[in-house]
Amino acid sequence: MKRDTLTTLLFAACFTPGLACTSSSVGKRESPEATSKKNVGGAAKTELGGEAGHKPKTAVPGKSKFVWATEQIGDVQILRYQIPGFKTLNLPQKKLAYYLYEAAQSGRDIIYDQKYKHNLAIRRTVEAVLRSYKGDPTDSEFKKLTTYAKKIWFARGVHHDYSGKKFTPSFGKAWFGEQVKACRAADLPLLDGEGADALLRKLDAPIFDAHTDAKRVNRDAGVDVIAGSANNFYENVSQKEVETFYSRRIDAKNLRQVSWGLNSKLVKENGKLVEKTWKVGGMYGTAIEKIVGWLEKASGVAENAKQKKSIDLLIAFYKTGDLKKFDEYSVAWVADVDSRIDFINGFIEVYGDAAGYRGTFESVVSIKDLEASKRIASIAKSAQWFEDNSPIAAAHKKKKVVGISAKVIEVVTESGDASPSTPIGINLPNSAWIRAAHGSKSVALGNIVHAYEEASKGNGRVEEFAFSKEEIARANKYSSLAQTLKVDMHEVIGHASGQINSGVGTTKETLKSYASALEEGRADLVALYFIMDRKLVALGLMPNLDVGKTAYDGYVRNGLLVQLARLDRGANVEESHMRNRQMIAAWALEKGKKDNVIERLSRDGKTFFRINDYDKLRTLFGELLHEIQRIKSEGDYKAGKALIETYGVKVDAKLHAEVLDRYAKLGVMPYKGFINPRLVPVTKGTGIVDVRVEYPDDFMTQQLEYAESYSFLPHYN
DSSP states (O other): OBOOOOOOOOOOOSOOTTOOEEOOOOOOOOOTTSSOOOOTTOOOOOOOOGGGGOOOOEEOTTSSOOOSEEEEETTEEEEEOOOGGGGGOOHHHHHHHHHHHHHHHHTHHHHHHHHOTTHHHHHHHHHHHHHHOOSOTTOHHHHHHHHHHHHHHHHTSSBOTTTOBBOOOSSOHHHHHHHHHHSOGGGSOOOTTOOHHHHHHHHHHHHHOTTTTOBSSOOOTTSOTTTTOOSSSEESOOHHHHHHHHHTTOOTTOTTOOOTTTTEEEEEETTEEEEEEBSTTSBTHHHHHHHHHHHHHHHHTOSSHHHHHHHHHHHHHHHHOOHHHHHHHHHHHHHOOSOSEEEEEEEEEOTTSTTSOOOEEEEEEEEEOTTTHHHHHHHHHTHHHHHHTOSSOGGGSOSSOOOEEEEEEEEEEEEETTSSSOOSEEEEOOOHHHHHHHOEEEEEEHHHHHHHHHHHTTOOHHHHHOOSHHHHHHHHHHHHHHHHHHHHIIIIIITTOOOOOTTOOOHHHHTGGGHHHHHHHHHHHHHHHHTTSHHHHHTTSOSSTHHHHHHHHHHHHHHHTGGGGGSOTTOOOOSHHHHHHHHHHHHHHHHTTTTTSEEEEEETTEEEEEESOHHHHHHHHHHHHHHHHHHHHHTOHHHHHHHIIIIIIOOOHHHHHHHHHHHHHHTOOSEEEEEOOEEEEEEETTEEEEEEEEEEOOHHHHHHHHHHHHOOSOSOO
8 A cells, every 4th residue: 555646747858957967878688588679569769859859868976966856847846866775786686676677667558558548549649749740849839749748658648647637738639630640650559450540530539528538537426436437447347347246256254365356457248247367468468578577587686585486476477367376476575574675566556446456557676775774663563562552443453463564665666656656655465364464564765755855845835834933843843754754654554553344345345436545544544643652752763742743734734735736726636645634634623623623724815724732633533543444344335435525525615726826836846756767787798797877867758768668568458
């Protein structure tokens, strides 16, 4: 389960001033098949036209001040991050990291297709125009096309990464048609017998009509969440058919059943429901074959037997599509706590499916930060204490919390649902029975958090939305530690806490489209409740309870005010993490009115929320945690729906407009995303003798490079 992904999208046609740069040559790639990569989708490798045709620049570490933020457009800012620990690795570890890096990027196209069936065709059409364009690069229509392309790359499709609402381009339809027709046929994503005119007709509504496939994930109350969602997880099936199909497979008495539907698309063929499995030889097989090839190389340089076992089981899962193999891999992955290099690769999170079955592809390759991990490990060691002292009902507590491992990592690369927008904390696996029997891994993405902090220095957001000088001073002193501890507690303790009553199904069965928001809210409440506990002071994790007060200030401020800047005017809250934050803050505001626990204030025409009683607010957080754990443990759909719909969805239009205006004056982007570092193998003969890290500074160039190197899927799947 991931915590919030502070996201980003955007413009990257200009180089960052002041950076010393080297050639962008990717270097010689050691392919699993010892052959060059082939674009299965059919898009040829051509040079960019106009100013977009420059080669990417790469910062040389140590020769200039590292630039954390490179560009921005609209509501998004593009950042960069460093991997300082990479230089401490030995050659086998560097090779392992490189092979896992290639495996990660090889699955990149899968997330595009999962999010919307037309995404790959749209993206490849736009990329073809960018490469072949011979006109004036300052032309307004071409600039609009560049902006549209960057939005697609950031969101991995044509729907907003957070709201899920479709965005449409501002360039003219006729102009775009002319540019597409000017491309070589070999560069366009054409199907057999299809020409440019037919392609344009097919993509007309998916690109230009905002009402066609308007929502990637539709969780609106009272709608068919399957038929109403534009994602590519289902075809010609209804929500009722999906629920019936899996109710016949799920055995509530079997406490170790697999995550049904995690790695397949459910379609109706000849009147029958059929799962199209994502595996070698199945759906997405051409990309998965590449992933497997690199994983096989990674297995050959694994750090130890446990790591090798987990990699080999993941390979077996990808080859067979057998979900039992995925569970075996997950158990083995949890058991590997000694490796310095670690990775996530697979169909993981189900937020993108309103029904909560399908997992989106993602990969994160990382290095353990040995020193920083000491902090988070101390939290994991006290997991049983936190469980025993939780305000939830005794019947819902785990009698024995097992196998929680926790560490701080440096991200090496990310792909799929983790890139360009990224989590800052991860707790996996998601399988409830594996977590109960074998434990879980919790990780904090240390270098990502550091990049956010460096890029946000002096942005004025706290000063704008905090009410008092005392609150501002406390935030300036403790906000970094407060955020770090909250994420740690959310991932390490929150997601690992509590248990479902015997005979009650999984949350995706019982709580349905509200499951993700409720689970994230539950984990947040665990963190909030204990961050005001002196236990954290006793553990040496924070100096005093002012850190907890800072966390409370920031959470209420964000849940009731700041996060509204991420929404379009008139929109409701759609994304699960945002729903959970608003639900918690709004519920506490209402329930604490009698004692004026949280006070709404106005000054100079601006709205603020001030906490007047932190102890009573902690009590309220404990009460809500007790209730949400009950809802999860008992599978109380009605109560869960009422919480989210009452407190987490609707937005005060007047307050929303105010926040948007205040935020716009700050010039701060509500979404963030990252340019990944590049790993470049240094070869001698046929072998790798070293791997070096390069830090690209151009978002557009990296995305076009990825498209050329890792487009392994057909245009439609």
